[in-house]
Amino acid sequence: EISDGVVKIGVLTDMSGTYSDVAGPGTVTAAEMAIEDFGGTVAGAPIEVVSADHQNKADVAANKAREWGDTQQVDAFAELVTTSVAMAVFEVAKQQNKIALVSGAASSPLTNDACIPSGLHWTYNTRALAVGTGSAIVKEGGDSWYFLTADYAFGESLQRDVTAVVEAGGGKVLGASKHPFPASDFSSFVLQAQASGAKIIGLANAGGDTINAIKAANEFGIVSAGQKIAGLLVFLSDVHALGLETAQGLLMTASFYWDLNDETRAWSQRFYERTGKMPTGVQAGVYSSVTHYLKAIEATGTDDTDTVVAKMREMPVDDFFAQNGVLRSDGRMVHDMYLAEVKSPEESTGPWDYLKIVRVIPGEEAYGPLSESTCPTK
Amino acid sequence: MSAAEKYSAGIEIGGEHSSEKIEDLRITDLHAFYGESHALHGIDMTVYQGELVTLLGRNGAGRTTTLRAVMGLIESRSGSIMLKGKEVIKASAHEIARLGVGYCPEERGIFASLSVEENLLLPPHVAPGGMSVEELYEIFPNLAERRTSPGMRLSGGEQQMLAMARILRTGATLLLLDEITEGLAPVIVDKLGDVLTMLKERGFTIVLVEQNFQFAAPLADRHFIMDHGHIVDCVLQSELKEKQAVFDEYLSV
Amino acid sequence: MFSDLLGIAPQVLFGQLLLGLINGSFYAVLSLGLAVIFGLLNIVNFAHGALYMLGAFAAWLLGKYLHIDYWGALILAPLIVGFIGVVLDRFLLRRLAGVDHLYGLLLTFGLAMLIEGLFVKMFGASGQPFAAPKALNGGVNLGFMFLPYYRAWVVVASLVVCAVTWYVFERTKIGAYLRAGTENPKLLQAFGVNVPLLTTLAYGYGVALAAFAGVLAAPITQVNPLMGSNLIIVVFAVVVIGGMGSIMGAIVTGLSMGVVEGLTKVFWPEASSTIIFIVMAIVLVLRPAGLFGRTN
């Protein structure tokens, strides 16, 4: 049976900060859509969403999650963009034995050293990004790198994973500059990257930071002087903000693109009608994870965490977001990823037509085998 | 009718008829407050052009407060203050000064970071015909000697001289002087007496707040005696002897 | 050469020095505004960062809704924000006359929270892009680095504004009024100087300087509601280093702290965010009144 007679999902996200376009209010919409599509009730109990802005601060997130768990009967925490937030909420989820459905946070440690039994990592991770964008660039001859890295867990994780790929491909890393998160003026970091002489300047950051770094590089004539910028995590919303003129030709790894097939187009169109924007992978991932969670409750008739998580692992993930996705015992949801290239303005046929898919990266390749996971509870 | 009312109405001033005199300052029913405390309780007084009057009284009688109220330096005041024919009870300090009023404050108010000369030159001209800096240095040779010293380095007495000199440059013709002999050597006090006499001859109107009765007595045309925020009496120069009792009572001279 | 001796590529050294100078220009203009305001109101204007942000936002909004270009905004935004400053002074700061100066700091701190909170609410905490004017696109290759024209313009514009301000405040009577007003505004007013007007204008001018810096910064840092809030603390440290005493002090300290920061990025990158505070601590030990401050 359902505890407290209601299934409550708490969406904790960045509502107005650096990642608010990537995740933000759109993820709350996605969660609401998932519930509506599910019919509003599960196993006879109503489903509710609560949401809060964690401002990308771990402590705000942890306090909110703790309070939700203690006083509001929240059963699952969803979205959790920003790795530090996800990790903080993991602590709370572990203590309270609640489920954490991570979509926005990207660091691979979430299903490795930092994993918890009820922490499920849905959309992507930095390893997948490295395998996608990183190795594609190395293959094109980008064999010396300099990183501009956001100074927190996610940046480190991304730099670490890409470094592994670069070195495995025979390239080398010449150095890295850590920049504060979020940062606005990248000129000094860009100059350092330039001075390093590396062929590729890898941006181990995301959202507003990536956009600003690309702009600074343009201002200081980096690209015209022959170095290349590699955005290691670029979202559709970033391409939208940069404009195709600036972004064209960028390689990026996507977990989702609205224009893949009829199903994705249909869902994305509905999302667009509500928000005025096409969804990012993070937003689609929230829909997918919430839906899968509800399915497991429906199937087991209980909202008991252990039972539900077990059921979620048992069932394949199969929706417009992921086909034949598998939820592994370390919490990783393994599904196919896409290597895409940003279209030139000429190639684009209309608004939001930004990407062409270069290659589908099979889930196994993107996320590696379970045996590589260092999660102690796998 | 109290003595104060009588005199403020300008009925008899040393036998001359009031209509021949121009009122430079006329205060009626002036009340002033420091926060909640009521410092002036309805002051009435009139000062005519070219006159030198004193405000006498014990510490805390309200003399400084009267000057500050006239100058517009006390926010909460009521009643009427007519300065050279204009009502200024609602005016702010700079507007009042611009009517040709010069104020020498009790605490001297030398600007510590400005030099002596800068202090002298600071107050803007409020009327034509002020003294020149050279003239002032002649009157106060100590200042000439220290003209480049910053205000904060001056001795107590030098500051007092500077505060006085400063307002003579601006062309102000109504001077409000608060305890200007304070801390001065007797020689300088004598000198100041001469200066005041000279100013009077030139037609200045002067309101003088003094503790030093010996100094004030021979200079003044009239003495207003204050106590507890009231003007309790007004003594003409010619009545000094007869009114000794008043001085004994309120000043314990 | 010198730089080669130290094992540093000239490209890096000069590049960071130049960027330091650019940052220093912002420090200078901002600390100058603080100095002017402090001079007459005896208030440490904590809202300075928020007003700097307001300048950038004014430029952005002017462009977005009224299609006024950068150059127009560079003139208009400081005027608008200066006017806001005048209003703030009239209706809020004026009421603090006569109470401990600390309350001025606290009031402006509250103001900063209010303004920044409002803008975060309206525009989100992420930045709004703001393009540099077309005429200043591109740059020149100096050999050791590529200098974008826009950045060069920032330095020149700041220096000009600083010089003009210095002239007005130190070489005209306004300067003497400013200093006298700091010590005893009441008395200055009793001499016939319209001190309330002077204070209001000083606040308006100081605030307009902040807004000017904000417009200059917009193309570099984007327009972000929180762009001023961390900067202001660095500027406070600059002010402590220079001492609140002089206009010149504000300008010189501002520029040199930018350069010091740039050099630190080359030689000791880990300390670049703290170097100004370290300098401040050293100055406090050696010269508590600051480099240009008057001891009393």
Next chain:
Amino acid sequence: MNASGDFILQTQKLTKGFLGFIAVDSVDLNVERHTIHALIGPNGAGKTTVFNLLTKFLTPSSGTILLDGEDITAARPTQIARRGVIRSFQISAVFPHLTVRENVRVALQRQLGTSFHFWRAESSLNVLNERAEELLDLVGLLRFANDEVADMSYGRKRALEIATTLAMEPKLMLLDEPTQGMGREDVDRITELIRRVAKGRTILMVEHNLGVVSTLCDRVTVLQRGAILTEGAYAEVSSDPRVKEAYMGKSAA
């Protein structure tokens, strides 16, 4: 006079220059124990500067200062205070938000050696009350012991300041223009008070009020342009034509 007397304070060639300007010029000051000694002179003569040198608010350019025959030229201000040389300020120096008793107690408190003890109860200071009240009685303030100081009159604040200073058990008190800004009544009261507390102590004072100097002081040193002009008993000094000329003016009569 008693030149070989028992001197509590002596200066030898005490000199202070400010940027090429000599404010105090080789002053040999000898203050005899248990006397009231006055330092007078025109404005800017260097009297306050001498005080500042004696209490080390300023550092002498050259010369030595001897206290009880011991060289204290290099001592710091707090050390000088602890050796019993206490100075009063020209502006009244009290703690306005403490009660009258507390004001005195703060001065007594240092002897207990518990002033850093933040874990001890305030009532541990009550042992000092008796002494504090004795001192207040001496200056005639006992009945105000529980009042907050802020609302007291100027003269009483000065009296309180003296009580507080006495609590430091000063051997030598330095008073800079103690009667400045006081009404006649308060001047008399303070003069009387100084006379009373001078018993068993030494007082060095700067004063422009010659009435006070003449009634109070055993010995007078006249300073002019930083140097000693003359020295002696009041009658002696005041009849010196140089002193009349430089300082006293007409009032010397």
Next chain:
Amino acid sequence: MKKYLAYALLLTLLLVAPLLFYPVLLMKVLCFALFASAFNLILGYGGLLSFGHAAFFGGAAYVTGHAIKVWGLPTELGILTGTAAAMVLGLLVGVLAIRRQGIYFAMITLALAQMVYFVFIRSGFTGGENGLQGIPRGTFLGLVDLSNDRAMYYFVLGVCLLGFGVIARAVHSPFGQVLRAIRDNEPRATSLGYNIDRYKLLAFVISATIAGLAGATKSVVFQLASLTDAHWHMSGEVVLMTLLGGLGTIFGPAVGASLIVTLQNTLSSGPLGAWVTVIMGLIFIICVLAFRKGIVGELQAALRKSFN
């Protein structure tokens, strides 16, 4: 007699509170009340506006977290270590800052705290932007399991009452007496032979230490130490709490802290969530313009008036 009755009532209220309210919120209130009271010691009684107290609060939180999580110290020792660290930091900052007064003091403490903040971002032991997470609550004296919220609450209550006690005593001690004299008239205090810098420094260090105690305790309650605790916004918040409650009153800061914390908490889950900063800014402005004595201060003034 009446006074004791009031205290007894207050204590009873504090003891039964966790039965009525969410204990974690109560603990937060307590920690901030202690923090604000510590801050009040230096501003309300020392007359020095420190705009950098978050450095001590946050610094102690980090050290405590590290001591418990990494060194494995028991909870009480961890808190003591963090508090001691705040004391040392307070000494360092204080020595520099007391060289200037008034507004300069405020700016210097702010700048130094910001420097400390950058050091926290940089140094590994704090976890940088991620914060120090998963600090175990442990046990009290090895007996009481503190992972229970109620048990934790009583532990926190004990710690905070201790802290309040120290502050209340310091205010009414021989030291407090000198401190008030210094606030009233510095030159006079100097001339009475007091080395005023040492007194100010001691007051600053005590204040920093207790601010540290509050931060250390908070890190154990929330099992987390993060940059928020050390950020200058936190310093601003504690000023606001103290100002709102009443500067220089014993209970004011605690009242202010309870109000602000409750307010933040209520607002953040309602539709007004995004307005928290705006509302706090407004309260700040209103306090400064119209309400400088703060709630407790105004109440006291009103009471005094009605008695006279």
